[in-house]
Amino acid sequence: MRDKIAEFEKRNVQLLAIDPHESHRVRHMLRDVGTKPDEVLYPVLADPVNAVSATYGVAFQMGIHTEWSNRPATFLVDKAGVIRYEKRGTAFGDRPKPADIFDEIDKLGGK
């Protein structure tokens, strides 16, 4: 994962994760995997009332861990703030491969 983050940095791209829970849940999850909140390689943002998840059209679409949670989804936003790519998963773990994301980033040509 650290190598992948370096790939994002090399391309001047910011990675942001959005979690549909309050931030104490995010910290609990990090404690479970032995990571301190300030050691995380990319920000994990808490979306406590699912407002951003609903705006991006992914909220309450996957039953997982006995909750109605976000569909796995990835969006690429260019420097001008325009969405250039999206992947809305249709199964658990249905996410683009890192290589696919890097291809999409490279297609932006630095924009």
Added chain:
Amino acid sequence: MPHLSRFLLPLLVGLFVGPACVRAADPPTEPADIIRTFEKAWVVPKGYMRPLYDAGWKARMTAFQKLAASGEKAIPALTDALAKGEPETRIFAAQALGLMADPAAKPALATALKDKTPAVRLYALDALSMFGKLTPTDELKAIKEKDANRDVKAHVGFALDRDDKPDPVALRKLLAGYDLAKMNTAVVGKAAPEFELTDATGKTYKLADFKGKKAVVLVFVYGDT
């Protein structure tokens, strides 16, 4: 007296028929009606994933927002639904009561810890922890050790280990103020919807912070990615 009916009739129509028509066209605002509207629109999908075309999630978000906006009168309607509803309604009510976080719902939520549907127990635990970290009572310890559902066990852990001071009023305000017209407005080729969220260290990020500087990859996760 025909002249009188000329005045009276429009007046009567205006007073009774007019407002009645407006009411019929308006979306429901009474909490019990909001819950009923949700029940009709929320169809449980086959399997764990809702199809991409399925709009049930919008009904869930819409009901949460409207209940938050209707204030404390939502609480008795939700506690009633929590006690007497079908399983999906009870799950919805427990989750909604977590988002509303009104102390008046505490007794109903405590009862819901014994619900036969695991997701009701799980959301009831979350809701009870909205007033602060829970103390490890014998009941909670028993759930943590023996509940038939491992996620329910894990949520006892979340509730006992809460490391922050919850601000339910701020959360309720955030939900009540959510503009439902924003739902599902992320479209390729269009401006990415703006947001402001906080990370696990308390640092706030806005999408606009990166404008003109960096492209951004947004990854929607669910607590285990």
